[in-house]
Amino acid sequence: xxxxxxxxxxxxxxxxxxxxxRRRFSAVSSVQSPPAKTLAPGPAASSILSIRESLLSGxxxxxxxxxxxxxxxxxxxxxxxxxxxxxxxxxVREAEELDRRIASEGKDALGPLAGxxxxxxxxxxxxxxxxxxxxxxxxxxxxxxxxxxxxxxxEAGAIxxxxxxxxxxxxxxxxxxxxxxxTTNPWDESRVPGGSSGGSASAVSARQCVVSLGSDTGGxxxxxxxFCGVVGLKPxxxxxxxxxxxxxASSLDVVGCFGSSVSDTATILSVVAGHDKxxxxxxxxxVPDYASxxxxxxxxxxxxxNGLRIGIIQETLGEGVDSGVATSIKAATLHLEQLGSVxxxxxxxxxxxxxxxxxxxxxxxxxSNLSRYDGIxxxxxxxxxxxxxxxxxxxxxxxxHEVKMRILMGTYxxxxxxxxxxxxxxQQVRTLVKKSFEDALKRFDILVSPAAPSAAYKIxxxxxxxxxxxxxxxxxxxxxxxxxxxxxxxxxxxEGGSAGLPVGLQMIGSPFSEVTCVIADI
Amino acid sequence: xxxxLLRGMRTPVLFRMNAGLFFTTLHRPSLARFTTRAESxxxxxxxxxxxxxxxxxxxxxxxxxxxxxxxxxxxTHVQLSTVTKAFCSCPYNYGxxxxxxxxxxxxxxxxxxxVLNEKVVECAVKLGLALNCEIxxxxxFDRKQYFYPDLPKGYQISQFDIPIAxxxxxxxxxxxxxxxxxRKFGITRVHMEEDAGxxxxxxxxxxxxxxLNRAGVPLLEIVxxxxxxxxxxxxxxxxxxxxxxxxxxVSNGNMQEGSLRCDVNVSVRPVGQSEFGTKILLHKExxxxxxxxxxxxxxxxxxxTFTMRKKEGLADYRYFPEPDLPxxxxxxxxxxxxxxxMPELPEAKRRRYENMGLSMQDVLFLANDDNVARFFxxxxxxxxxxxxxxxxxxGDIAAYLKNEKLTIDEIKLSPLELSELIASIKNxxxxxxxxxxxxxxxxxxxxxxxxxxxTVKAVIEEKDLVQV
Numbered sequence: 009x010x011x012x013x014x015x016x017x018x019x020x021x022x023x024x025x026x027x028x029x030r031r032r033f034s035a036v037s038s039v040q041s042p043p044a045k046t047l048a049p050g051p052a053a054s055s056i057l058s059i060r061e062s063l064l065s066g067x068x069x070x071x072x073x074x075x076x077x078x079x080x081x082x083x084x085x086x087x088x089x090x091x092x093x094x095x096x097x098x099x100v101r102e103a104e105e106l107d108r109r110i111a112s113e114g115k116d117a118l119g120p121l122a123g124x125x126x127x128x129x130x131x132x133x134x135x136x137x138x139x140x141x142x143x144x145x146x147x148x149x150x151x152x153x154x155x156x157x158x159x160x161x162x163e164a165g166a167i168x169x170x171x172x173x174x175x176x177x178x179x180x181x182x183x184x185x186x187x188x189x190x191t192t193n194p195w196d197e198s199r200v201p202g203g204s205s206g207g208s209a210s211a212v213s214a215r216q217c218v219v220s221l222g223s224d225t226g227g228x229x230x231x232x233x234x235f236c237g238v239v240g241l242k243p244x245x246x247x248x249x250x251x252x253x254x255x256x257a258s259s260l261d262v263v264g265c266f267g268s269s270v271s272d273t274a275t276i277l278s279v280v281a282g283h284d285k286x287x288x289x290x291x292x293x294x295v296p297d298y299a300s301x302x303x304x305x306x307x308x309x310x311x312x313x314n315g316l317r318i319g320i321i322q323e324t325l326g327e328g329v330d331s332g333v334a335t336s337i338k339a340a341t342l343h344l345e346q347l348g349s350v351x352x353x354x355x356x357x358x359x360x361x362x363x364x365x366x367x368x369x370x371x372x373x374x375x376s377n378l379s380r381y382d383g384i385x386x387x388x389x390x391x392x393x394x395x396x397x398x399x400x401x402x403x404x405x406x407x408x409h410e411v412k413m414r415i416l417m418g419t420y421x422x423x424x425x426x427x428x429x430x431x432x433x434x435q436q437v438r439t440l441v442k443k444s445f446e447d448a449l450k451r452f453d454i455l456v457s458p459a460a461p462s463a464a465y466k467i468x469x470x471x472x473x474x475x476x477x478x479x480x481x482x483x484x485x486x487x488x489x490x491x492x493x494x495x496x497x498x499x500x501x502x503e504g505g506s507a508g509l510p511v512g513l514q515m516i517g518s519p520f521s522e523v524t525c526v527i528a529d530i
Numbered sequence: 531x532x533x534x535l536l537r538g539m540r541t542p543v544l545f546r547m548n549a550g551l552f553f554t555t556l557h558r559p560s561l562a563r564f565t566t567r568a569e570s571x572x573x574x575x576x577x578x579x580x581x582x583x584x585x586x587x588x589x590x591x592x593x594x595x596x597x598x599x600x601x602x603x604x605x606t607h608v609q610l611s612t613v614t615k616a617f618c619s620c621p622y623n624y625g626x627x628x629x630x631x632x633x634x635x636x637x638x639x640x641x642x643x644x645v646l647n648e649k650v651v652e653c654a655v656k657l658g659l660a661l662n663c664e665i666x667x668x669x670x671f672d673r674k675q676y677f678y679p680d681l682p683k684g685y686q687i688s689q690f691d692i693p694i695a696x697x698x699x700x701x702x703x704x705x706x707x708x709x710x711x712x713r714k715f716g717i718t719r720v721h722m723e724e725d726a727g728x729x730x731x732x733x734x735x736x737x738x739x740x741x742l743n744r745a746g747v748p749l750l751e752i753v754x755x756x757x758x759x760x761x762x763x764x765x766x767x768x769x770x771x772x773x774x775x776x777x778x779x780v781s782n783g784n785m786q787e788g789s790l791r792c793d794v795n796v797s798v799r800p801v802g803q804s805e806f807g808t809k810i811l812l813h814k815e816x817x818x819x820x821x822x823x824x825x826x827x828x829x830x831x832x833x834x835t836f837t838m839r840k841k842e843g844l845a846d847y848r849y850f851p852e853p854d855l856p857x858x859x860x861x862x863x864x865x866x867x868x869x870x871x872m873p874e875l876p877e878a879k880r881r882r883y884e885n886m887g888l889s890m891q892d893v894l895f896l897a898n899d900d901n902v903a904r905f906f907x908x909x910x911x912x913x914x915x916x917x918x919x920x921x922x923x924x925g926d927i928a929a930y931l932k933n934e935k936l937t938i939d940e941i942k943l944s945p946l947e948l949s950e951l952i953a954s955i956k957n958x959x960x961x962x963x964x965x966x967x968x969x970x971x972x973x974x975x976x977x978x979x980x981x982x983x984x985t986v987k988a989v990i991e992e993k994d995l996v997q998v
Contacts, residue, residue, distance in 0.1 A: 258853035379684025
């Protein structure tokens with residue numbers, strides 16, 4: 009299997025590995041090697057932009073690019089298994105259509121994402137393409153509509169190459185919870201890619217697609233980004249429409265994205281973000297042009313971060329965190345200092361309360377959101393003699409173990425006599441967590457932490473220990489509770505696998521400050 | 531009107547005396563003697579009441595003597611006649627082909643989200659104001675969760691602890707044939723919610739079919755205080771609500787179509803006791819040896835109620851705030867705007883007509899239907915005497931409408947011409963002796979105008995009726 013993509017060579021990296029043709033931001037070291045300046049020529053040439061250039065110049069056609077990715081998918085899927093469904097014939101057709109339009113209209117035919125191959129997490133509805141949510145209960149279900157995020161990508165010229173694997177309905181942190189297959193981490197086949205958007209992360213990491221969409225309710229974009237060594241963005245709650253995203257926890261879910269560079273991720277965000285009248289929780293805040301705020305590497309010498317105040321969350325670097333992870337993070341922050349930022353430690357007192365509050369709130373909302381999967385109007389139905397049996401059998405049969413567990417927990421937490429003690433209490437804790445972030449973000453522009461306490465673990469390691477799996481979410485859930493944006497970028501490696509295992513740095517900003525996160529990220 | 535409503539909304543009272551000596555099942559509303567304020571009805575002969583009602587009145591009087599009274603509260607669901615459903619843009623037309631006005635949102639498909647139809651809020655505020663309620667400046671939606679095939683999402687979007695309106699009251703006048711009298715009943719709350727679909731059961735009972743056309747249609751639920759004591763009061767409460775929603779134009783209030791549905795809560799207690807007895811919930815659609823809290827259905831054909839289900843305590847709907855919809859925040863300007871746009875309500879009309887010196891019988895008739903009231907008011911605007919106009923409308927015009935099965939909007943007679951007719955009679959333009967012998971001529975003219983329109987002058991000339 010070819011080595012996984014390391015295109016997101018960002019500022020901070022412990023190693024340098026021979027660079028394939030298209031790259032831009034060079035590897036800049038921590039302590040081991042001097043800063044390298046292997047700049048790619050030309051403008052910030054992200055994968056998206058270089059595809060655009062090729063199409064414009066005629067160097068390559070959309071059909072050729074698509075064929076290349078499809079061929080890579082065919083070669084790598086037997087071991088990675090990122091995709092539940094590969095839309096090869098549709099992708100080829102769309103690419104040919106795009107080529108025709110380029111031939112007749114020229115430059116005008118090129119939307120911002122023209123010819124870009126996109127993987128879409130299977131809990132996002134794609135019209136007339138299977139959308140299972142990773143669950144047997146939706147096996148064979150084809151929605152009538154595209155999710156808004158998918159529609160906007162398509163309108164910008166992107167080609168949906170397939171639906172990526174996930175933990176069932178977004179519940180899980182390893183993608184082992186999928187009813188269909190286990191996805192592997194491109195860095196080490198015996199390890200998980202993270203979850204729940206594991207397929208989307210591994211697909212970008214293995215270069216099976218250019219960018220991908222995921223969803224993040226408790227860390228489901230950020231943790232896999234960290235495990236797979238790609239860039240992952242969780243936007244502010246309400247920044248991107250949830251219409252068409254199969255709801256897990258309505259007040260926590262966001263649509264997020266993966267890319268091999270921050271620039272690509274920023275471009276995707278610009279395309280999908282913005283108010284949607286079909287989603288009453290979507291924000292009307294103006295959408296800036298994120299990518300234009302990026303600073304090129306040329307200006308690294310001039311300390312572009314200019315006094316940006318960065319706070320390392322103390323509670324995330326102590327006990328329970330892998331030493332290799334802690335080292336990477338610290339090295340990353342040193343580097344950020346070198347670029348002109350001011351780094352300090354900060355304590356968030358209610359940090360540890362977030363995890364139990366999250367699981368109560370998420371399970372409660374999930375128990376309600378998943379009530380519609382009853383086999384009556386769509387999806388898999390098990391016939392029975394009476395109504396209750398019909399419900400019971402269809403849902404028992406169609407829903408997986410983790411999902412059933414969370415539905416039961418959520419139903420219990422909401423039931424008469426327990427609402428106050430659990431759900432209401434958890435909402436109060438949520439307010440505390442929100443407030444402590446707000447206070448910290450008055451003193452700092454960005455807060456940083458690891459995205460996970462360790463690098464990717466082995467497949468099967470956590471499957472029988474749900475509590476241990478839940479504990480791994482400690483770095484990420486508070487951000488969802490507070491509705492804040494966060495960006496994860498690879499910042500180093502730890503020992504493991506054949507080439508090391510990636511570690512990601514999480515950068516958290518105040519609401520709608522994705523721009524700041526992105527700038528800090530360069 | 532109360533009579534027609536009685537047929538649509540049964541409120542029989544079932545009870546058994548402690549001593550076990552006396553056991554009655556009433557098929558018609560009971561009538562306790564009223565001790566409420568005001569107006570004894572004029573001693574007009576009540577219209578001939580059906581045998582069973584008269585029986586019921588008699589039986590009720592007997593029961594009252596036994597020392598028990600009914601305590602009645604009513605929950606009413608009003609289906610709003612908005613162009614689209616509450617949370618999606620599907621239309622709703624009663625009687626459409628099954629599953630023809632649906633979309634992924636009201637069907638509860640994966641990934642779909644509700645979007646509030648603002649007209650629903652407008653209707654809710656209108657109705658809240660009409661019922662003299664306090665309007666909540668901020669209210670929210672909640673999910674009421676249970677599983678049933680006609681509930682696509684597995685939960686109903688409703689309002690639980692913060693309804694949009696509360697603590698109001700309704701004024702009404704009981705029909706003259708039941709003794710008349712003014713009443714004021716409390717309204718606990720008004721809230722917004724969505725309707726469920728419909729189940730059609732096969733004759734064999736071996737399968738049922740789900741029609742989701744109605745799923746997502748906006749409803750307003752009105753909960754009354756348990757202030758009613760007799761079936762007549764309950765019936766008139768329902769009739770007045772129907773009148774109000776039609777006046778406001780928020781609903782057509784047609785019970786046959788299901789646009790107005792009443793669930794009646796009944797309990798019994800000894801007269802003078804202030805605590806409530808055990809509640810029985812009656813749906814429009816059994817016999818108790820001992821009172822257990824239960825839900826009973828009314829069966830149209832046998833004219834009886836029977837047990838539908840016993841309530842073992844309250845159902846647990848696991849309410850929690852709806853995360854997909856923001857809070858509903860109102861401001862005073864919005865409420866004032868709505869207030870200004872509201873028409874004169876039935877109660878105000880009745881008081882106004884009463885002040886004109888009309889009898890309660892007349893007042894109740896004229897104010898019952900907004901269209902009739904408008905016709906009447908219009909006729910007065912052209913200068914007619916109230917009593918004369920009322921007589922014509924309630925007499926010959928009403929008779930014509932009934933025979934031809936028309937509504938007052940559909941006839942060709944205009945209020946102007948009616949006032950002309952009245953004026954012509956008054957000032958003697960029309961020949962003949964004033965009095966009974968002349969009246970056939972008047973009616974002739976009237977009928978001509980109703981059927982073919984035209985002016986009084988023209989008809990008089992044509993028929994050659996000028997006074998000689």
